[in-house]
Amino acid sequence: MRSLGLPLISFGLTGAVVANAYYQKKQFYPSVVYITKSNSSMAVIYIQALILVILIGKLVKKIFFGQLRAAEFEHLMERSWYAVTETCLAFTVFKDDFSPKFVALFTLLLFLKAFHWLTEDRVDFMERSPMISYIFHIRIIVLLTMLGLLDLYFIVGAYQTTVTKGASVMIVFGFEYAILMTVCINILIKYLLHTIDLNREVFWENKAVFFLYMELVMSFVKVIMYVVFVLIMMRVYTLPLFAFRPMYYAARSFRKALKDVINSRSAIHHLNNSFPDATSEELTEADNVCIICREEMQSASKKLPCNHIFHTSCLRSWFQRHQTCPTCRTSILEPVAPSRDAPQPPPQAPQQPPLPPFAFPFNPLHMPFQPPHPPQQQPQGSAGGQGAQQAPGASTSGTTPGASSGRPGSQPQQPPPPFSGFPGFPMFPGMPMPGMGPSPFLPSMMPFMAYSIPPPIPPPDFTGLTDEQLRAMESNAREGVESRLRCLQNIQLLLDAATLMLQQYSVAAASVNVANTMGTAQSPQPASSTSGEYQQGPDLTTDPQPP
Structure with a gap:
């Protein structure tokens, strides 16, 4: 309804303008002169002409x-925006030739450009459409004939105008229609090729x-035409800024x-020369269906460096447009990697010279331990007096009966160190016991002692692994990374929830403190009276006296 209302309003205004002019002048020629001299009437006529062009389109x-x-529709809107921008730039170059004829010629040029774009998109759709009707062929043939004749007519008209009247704005129109003629020829060749293929x-x-x-x-023809047009425009008028964008796209398309x-x-x-032919055993082991044509491969098949097999004819047609594997998108123009069937042994590391017998090999995990220190005295009767010597005839407290004979010169049996049986706490001579204080002195030289746990083994060399093993390692690493990311996301969610709860707790605590402060300020009571009442109250802990 909205699309119908605007044309009706335009027709009504145009009729009112014509009726008003004829009512005032009473004749045809004076009415036409009156309309052309009135700016408001000409504005209505221009709007009516634009509406007519849109309706015809x-x-x-x-x-x-x-x-x-x-x-x-999307391509039409996108290209129309750039075409309108280039037209506005062309107006700045030809501002002296600005006239109703100039505006009409540019409007007609945009109209024909739009139909060239739509025809190109519709012909490209032939390759993706399974069924093409006769009406489609009739439409395309008639449309290409009309567009080609119109392009040729305007090219001839621009040439004759330039020859008779000299250089003018018709050079631009002649060049634009020449570009449209090349587009029309390109569309016609595409249509013929698609028709033959169907x-x-x-x-x-x-x-x-x-x-x-x-x-x-x-x-290449478009690039040559744009270069010639720019040179002519620079010689006749000025630098044509509106031609730079299409010239750049033409050069990029040629490249x-x-x-x-x-x-x-x-x-x-x-x-033809590098890829081997697929054998019958390889076709039997693998899926013998070519994914390009969806037919079974019996013979005339090629094996790519990525071990994928296709028909030779299908690959030849595919490589005309894409230089990658149809399955895994691996570039076939890169040099072929060496086969992994017989992996080369990794190079041996150079041997280090032997160390002296008194030197320890360097290890970043070695840690210096403190030297032995004298045992600390423990009080009598405590359970920790292991190293104190007893007098003759005295027994050691904290030891089991029969553990010490009490004879002069006998040493009490000491229990083993607390953590000597654990594998993570190796005990070495000179290492302090757990729970004992540090040594009161530091020697000038402390030996490096190694842990019982060996250092981490360096990662193995992956040159000898097959593709399946590498893919398995990649999948395992990917699963590990995904699980870690999920754990981190859960931790982040818990932290956000904890932060929100802490904020709510702080707000609640602040509101409670404010309420208590306001209640205390409204009803203050001295502390002495409260303590007196508490002291004078009945003693509930004692039994009441009988009356």
Whole structure:
């Protein structure tokens, strides 16, 4: 309803303007002169012309394209934005030639550009569509014929105008329609190639080759035309800023097409000379279905460096566009890595010269221990007096009966160190007992003693591992990292919850303190009276006296 209301309003305003002019002048020619001299009337006429162009465009779109797909509409809006920007820049260059004819020519140019873009997208859709109807072919053929004739007509008109009247803005229009003519030829070649491919019963291997070289030639022609146009504009007018963006895209397209041609030829050379043919045993062991054509592989198959197998014809067609493996996307232009079937032994480390017999090898885990120190005296009767000598005939407290004979010169049997049986606490001569104080002196030289736990073993060399082992190690490491990340996320969640609870506790405690302070300020009572009441109260701990 909204799309219908604007044209109706425009038609109503146009009718009112024409009726007003005819009512005042009573004749056709004076009415036309009156409308052209009135700015408000001309504004209404311009809006009416724009509405008519939009309606004609919608009608042509409905006839030749029907309902536009989402991708086609998105591409149309994106390209139209850049085209309008370039048009505004062109207005700044040709501000002296600004006239209604100039605006009409630019509007018509945008109109034809939009239909060229839609036709290109619709022809590209042929390759992805399983069924193509006869109506589709009729529409495309008629539309390409009309666009080509219009492009040729405007090119000839711009050339004749330039020859007869000299350099003018028609140079820009002639160049733009020449670019559109190359686009139309490109679309026509694509349509013919797609049509031939659809009518063939077998797969057409050379289709990708034709597409590749067609894009290279067309992009090269566009670059040459843009360079010539810029040189002419710089000589006649000034630097054409509006032509820089399309010229850059044309140069980038030509560079990409040239790179694709070089890479495809290199990939085909590798396919013919470097990659081995797949044997029947390899086809039996692996999945013998080619993922490119979805057919079983019986013969004429190639094995890529990544051990994936495909039809030779399918690979040749695939390498025309992509130089990677269709399955794992591994580049086939890189040098082939050496086979892992017979891994080379790792190089041996250089032997170190032997150490002297009195020297200890350096180990970062060695720690100096303190030297022996005299035992501390313990009081009599305590359970910790292990090293005190007893007088003749006296017994040692803290020892079991029969542990000491009490004869002169006999030494009491000391219990073993508390942590000597644990593997994590090796006891060495000179090492202090647990729970004893530090040594009162430090010697000038303290020996390095090693732990009983050996140092960590350096990581092994991975050059001899197979691809399956490396993938297994990678999956295990990935699972470990994911589990650690989940644990860290849970810890972060718990910390956030604890922080929130602590904030709530602090707010609650602050509110309680404020309430207590306000209650104390409202009803103060002396401490002496409270203590007196407590002292004068009845003693509940004693039995009451009888009356």
